[in-house]
Amino acid sequence: MSTDKQTLLDYYRKMVLIRRFEETMEEHARKGYIPGFLHLGIGQEAAQVGTMASFQPGDYVLPDHRSHGVCLMVGTPTREVMAEIFGKKTGTNGGRGGSMHVADFKRGNVGNNAIQGSTMATACGLALAAQVKKTKSVTFEFIGDGTVGRGEFHESLNLAGIWKLPIVYVLVNNGYAISTRATDAHPLADLAKMGCAYKVPGITVDGNDVEAVQAAAKEATDRARRGDGATIIELKTYRWQGHFSGDPASYRPEEEVKAWKEKCPIKRLREKLLKPKMADEAALKAIEDDVEREIQDALKFSIDSPAPTIADALSFVYVGREVTGK
Amino acid sequence: MRTLNYKEALNEALHQEMANDSRVIVLGEDVARMGGDFGVTMGLLDKFGPDRVRDTPLSEAAIIGAANGAAFCGLRPVAEIMFADFITECYDQLVNNSAKARYMFNGQVMAPIVVRTASGAGFRAAYHHSQNIEAWFMNIPGLTVVAPATPHDAKGLLIASIRDDNPIIFLEHKMLYGTSGEVPEEPYALPIGVAEVKRPGTDVTIVSSMKQLHYALAVADQLAAEEEISCEVIDLRTIKPFDKATILSSVKKTGRVVLVNEAPKTGSINAEISAVITEEAFRDLKAPVERVNSLDVPVGFAPVLEDYVIPGPAEIAKAVRKVVDY
Numbered sequence: 001m002s003t004d005k006q007t008l009l010d011y012y013r014k015m016v017l018i019r020r021f022e023e024t025m026e027e028h029a030r031k032g033y034i035p036g037f038l039h040l041g042i043g044q045e046a047a048q049v050g051t052m053a054s055f056q057p058g059d060y061v062l063p064d065h066r067s068h069g070v071c072l073m074v075g076t077p078t079r080e081v082m083a084e085i086f087g088k089k090t091g092t093n094g095g096r097g098g099s100m101h102v103a104d105f106k107r108g109n110v111g112n113n114a115i116q117g118s119t120m121a122t123a124c125g126l127a128l129a130a131q132v133k134k135t136k137s138v139t140f141e142f143i144g145d146g147t148v149g150r151g152e153f154h155e156s157l158n159l160a161g162i163w164k165l166p167i168v169y170v171l172v173n174n175g176y177a178i179s180t181r182a183t184d185a186h187p188l189a190d191l192a193k194m195g196c197a198y199k200v201p202g203i204t205v206d207g208n209d210v211e212a213v214q215a216a217a218k219e220a221t222d223r224a225r226r227g228d229g230a231t232i233i234e235l236k237t238y239r240w241q242g243h244f245s246g247d248p249a250s251y252r253p254e255e256e257v258k259a260w261k262e263k264c265p266i267k268r269l270r271e272k273l274l275k276p277k278m279a280d281e282a283a284l285k286a287i288e289d290d291v292e293r294e295i296q297d298a299l300k301f302s303i304d305s306p307a308p309t310i311a312d313a314l315s316f317v318y319v320g321r322e323v324t325g326k
Numbered sequence: 327m328r329t330l331n332y333k334e335a336l337n338e339a340l341h342q343e344m345a346n347d348s349r350v351i352v353l354g355e356d357v358a359r360m361g362g363d364f365g366v367t368m369g370l371l372d373k374f375g376p377d378r379v380r381d382t383p384l385s386e387a388a389i390i391g392a393a394n395g396a397a398f399c400g401l402r403p404v405a406e407i408m409f410a411d412f413i414t415e416c417y418d419q420l421v422n423n424s425a426k427a428r429y430m431f432n433g434q435v436m437a438p439i440v441v442r443t444a445s446g447a448g449f450r451a452a453y454h455h456s457q458n459i460e461a462w463f464m465n466i467p468g469l470t471v472v473a474p475a476t477p478h479d480a481k482g483l484l485i486a487s488i489r490d491d492n493p494i495i496f497l498e499h500k501m502l503y504g505t506s507g508e509v510p511e512e513p514y515a516l517p518i519g520v521a522e523v524k525r526p527g528t529d530v531t532i533v534s535s536m537k538q539l540h541y542a543l544a545v546a547d548q549l550a551a552e553e554e555i556s557c558e559v560i561d562l563r564t565i566k567p568f569d570k571a572t573i574l575s576s577v578k579k580t581g582r583v584v585l586v587n588e589a590p591k592t593g594s595i596n597a598e599i600s601a602v603i604t605e606e607a608f609r610d611l612k613a614p615v616e617r618v619n620s621l622d623v624p625v626g627f628a629p630v631l632e633d634y635v636i637p638g639p640a641e642i643a644k645a646v647r648k649v650v651d652y
């Protein structure tokens with residue numbers, strides 16, 4: 001595949017940003033800065049960056065619980081996503097969302113969600129609104145392989161099939177739903193084929209190859225924007241960490257993890273950039289240093305930011321109706 | 327004034343609001359071609375077209391999820407869940423998404439959806455087509471539950487619900503669809519959260535809603551004529567939040583309370599209203615609060631089973647005499 005150098009360097013920066021973001025989150029969760037659950041997407045950066053390359057202003061995305069990277073890709077400042085995960089007032093949701101509920105509506109991030117698959121249904125409404133309002137907006141719906149078991153997966157595909165909804169279903173198949181192997185949970189090995197019954201075409205691609213992901217996502221997005229309906233893109237990849245930060249993941253063989261780490265999407269792109277001398281070490285190092293500055297700035301911002309106040313606990317329960325505090 | 331039945335009043339409300347506001351859309355099973363299982367959405371497809379009036383497959387979760395997504399994009403969806411009993415199929419969407427979207431996303435969105443559904447016993451339709459479900463929502467911050475008892479209120483409250491910015495569960499009692507009453511022709515909105523004193527009285531306060539309200543009114547007439555007991559009858563109209571002020575000021579006057587609700591007794595809305603009266607009007611009470619509910623038993627099929635379980639005028643009259651004789 002022949003993506004131009006500038007674009008590849010852009011993908012490289014984004015993937016390194018996500019990797020360093022996640023590593024920094026993991027480190028600070030361990031240090032006790034981050035309340036609650038943290039699901040890391042280390043190893044899945046190509047899937048996130050490659051897909052979101054087709055996202056345009058006016059589009060919607062429903063990231064899932066492992067999608068901090070997707071939240072960054074809509075253009076929300078890294079500071080704001082990170083501060084949200086720290087539970088700080090300066091975060092995207094004022095600290096009331098956290099890792100599993102980062103939303104930035106003005107940029108099209110309709111919020112990730114902790115009920116697996118429930119946004120499959122929300123996606124139908126975003127896409128339906130695009131039809132009713134006659135806009136060209138496309139909805140990107142991120143789910144994992146495990147989520148294919150949910151009822152809403154089928155309801156959503158069926159509705160998308162009959163209404164030709166402009167949705168790109170991004171099925172990140174990392175092989176596991178917590179400890180359960182995708183191959184034990186679903187009869188098909190290639191889950192993209194699940195759309196078949198609903199006339200929603202699917203394509204399975206190497207989720208660690210950012211260019212392949214980008215190409216598949218672009219085709220699906222163009223199709224949706226033309227009014228030809230939804231597509232499933234299944235991205236085969238692997239999560240390096242446990243299900244959540246702190247999960248030792250003893251349910252997977254060491255060799256399997258090792259083998260997948262060899263297939264690191266960032267290493268792969270780095271090698272590609274270096275081999276035909278599209279970029280030299282120094283150029284890549286400069287990108288990495290630049291990312292590091294961004295991460296450190298966001299980290300300082302997140303640590304220094306204030307927490308929400310008690311008064312925040314009582315706002316936004318209802319529109320136009322107060323609730324009483326203690 | 328012109329009379330309409332409850333179903334026609336609801337239908338008129340939908341016609342008028344769809345004409346008045348192009349953001350209003352209607353979706354659900356059999357709502358378009360057929361005009362709804364009970365005829366409430368009759369004529370909408372012809373007048374407003376297939377973009378705004380959509381038949382869906384049997385996908386309750388997708389119906390509510392799609393309503394949420396469309397609402398996030400500025401539309402005003404009115405979703406029909408054919409029978410209230412089927413709310414279980416989309417309960418997650420309502421509880422985890424509709425109710426919480428505004429709060430968890432820090433006020434970035436509203437979910438102004440109306441979920442209309444046919445509830446209540448009396449149709450001889452047994453377990454899965456007869457339940458009263460208001461209590462299922464009492465414990466969910468963010469939701470509002472509206473329950474009209476008359477054609478006049480059905481129209482005014484449906485219009486108000488569509489215009490309201492909060493997600494609203496709109497309960498219609500299936501035994502009321504054919505009941506008639508005066509309904510103004512012009513569109514009007516009744517306040518949500520405000521009960522109505524349907525019949526003033528001095529001895530006993532009866533608090534009820536939907537079909538049971540009509541029993542309560544009949545009992546009040548009968549007891550006034552035959553036993554010189556003066557009952558004040560309150561129609562809740564909105565069940566969550568219920569109108570504390572109207573209830574408490576009546577209790578202050580009468581000191582005796584009978585709460586009438588068609589759902590099973592344990593954990594019903596009567597339990598909550600009773601708790602509030604005990605907390606806030608304990609000294610006004612001349613007798614313990616009496617609750618008239620269905621038994622803690624499913625609604626069975628053979629008429630003798632249903633009639634035994636669901637309360638009626640005899641139980642209400644007995645409860646009134648009990649608080650008077652205390």
Ligand SMILES: Cc1ncc(C[n+]2csc(CCOP(=O)(O)OP(=O)(O)O)c2C)c(N)n1
Binds near residue numbers: 114115117174177
């Ligand atoms: C409806 C629902 N069921 C179960 C869970 C608990 N849970 C959270 S993530 C997860 C596994 C999801 O697996 P997958 O969809 O493959 O995503 P991955 O974690 O691999 O990214 C489970 C079972 C949940 N959050 N929601």
Ligand SMILES: [Mg+2]
Binds near residue numbers: 145172173174178
């Ligand atoms: Mg998985």
